[in-house]
Amino acid sequence: MIIKRLAHVPSTDMAGHGDISKQIVIGPDDESKEIVLRYFKVAPGGSSPYHDHDFPHLVKVEIGEGAVIDPEGNEHPVGPGDYVYVPNNEIRCFKNTHTGRESLEFICIVPGRGEG
Amino acid sequence: MIIKRLAHVPSTDMAGHGDISKQIVIGPDDESKEIVLRYFKVAPGGSSPYHDHDFPHLVKVEIGEGAVIDPEGNEHPVGPGDYVYVPNNEIRCFKNTHTGRESLEFICIVPGRGEG
Numbered sequence: 001m002i003i004k005r006l007a008h009v010p011s012t013d014m015a016g017h018g019d020i021s022k023q024i025v026i027g028p029d030d031e032s033k034e035i036v037l038r039y040f041k042v043a044p045g046g047s048s049p050y051h052d053h054d055f056p057h058l059v060k061v062e063i064g065e066g067a068v069i070d071p072e073g074n075e076h077p078v079g080p081g082d083y084v085y086v087p088n089n090e091i092r093c094f095k096n097t098h099t100g101r102e103s104l105e106f107i108c109i110v111p112g113r114g115e116g
Numbered sequence: 117m118i119i120k121r122l123a124h125v126p127s128t129d130m131a132g133h134g135d136i137s138k139q140i141v142i143g144p145d146d147e148s149k150e151i152v153l154r155y156f157k158v159a160p161g162g163s164s165p166y167h168d169h170d171f172p173h174l175v176k177v178e179i180g181e182g183a184v185i186d187p188e189g190n191e192h193p194v195g196p197g198d199y200v201y202v203p204n205n206e207i208r209c210f211k212n213t214h215t216g217r218e219s220l221e222f223i224c225i226v227p228g229r230g231e232g
Contacts, residue, residue: 002201
């Protein structure tokens with residue numbers, strides 16, 4: 001069993017991805033090959049890439065104000081405590097809509113093949 | 117895409133499991149067959165069953181004070197913001213150690229075969 005706090009997990013800047021940082025909180029380095037739990041921070045004005053994958057995403061928003069952009073381009077507001085399920089192959093992105101300086105932060109869980 | 121809040125997810129009492137309630141926040145009813153995200157509330161003095169499974173658990177503690185009991189019976193304190201990875205087939209339980217009336221609440225993510 002492994003117990004961790006976010007503050008102790010290395011963070012990676014995702015260059016070219018709109019001021020996003022990623023932390024792999026539980027993943028292959030912990031021998032968790034089947035499911036990977038990541039933590040993203042998106043700077044104000046930034047967003048995750050608008051694309052799809054052949055795997056699902058399970059998201060929980062932790063901090064901030066944001067929107068999920070759906071396949072039709074519509075924005076769905078999300079905030080702390082919202083859970084989002086994005087099925088395989090559905091295009092979407094997560095955008096920080098805060099007008100101030102607050103990050104949008106969320107947990108994003110994917111199958112092992114989604115991280116690597 | 118599905119957006120949900122915890123308050124709108126039905127809760128099930130797990131009789132005989134130490135005053136635990138479970139909510140399937142994202143799961144088969146949402147067509148999420150590969151990964152399932154559950155939310156547990158354990159009453160003071162209660163604990164999850166001390167057992168193992170042939171699948172991993174990824175846990176994030178949300179509220180309360182608790183301990184994870186490891187295969188040797190040792191208690192590891194956990195609280196809000198702690199992430200716990202329990203590999204396949206490792207015996208463990210989550211116990212509410214709060215001396216007052218606060219629930220221990222945590223997210224627990226498992227593969228689809230772990231929920232059904």
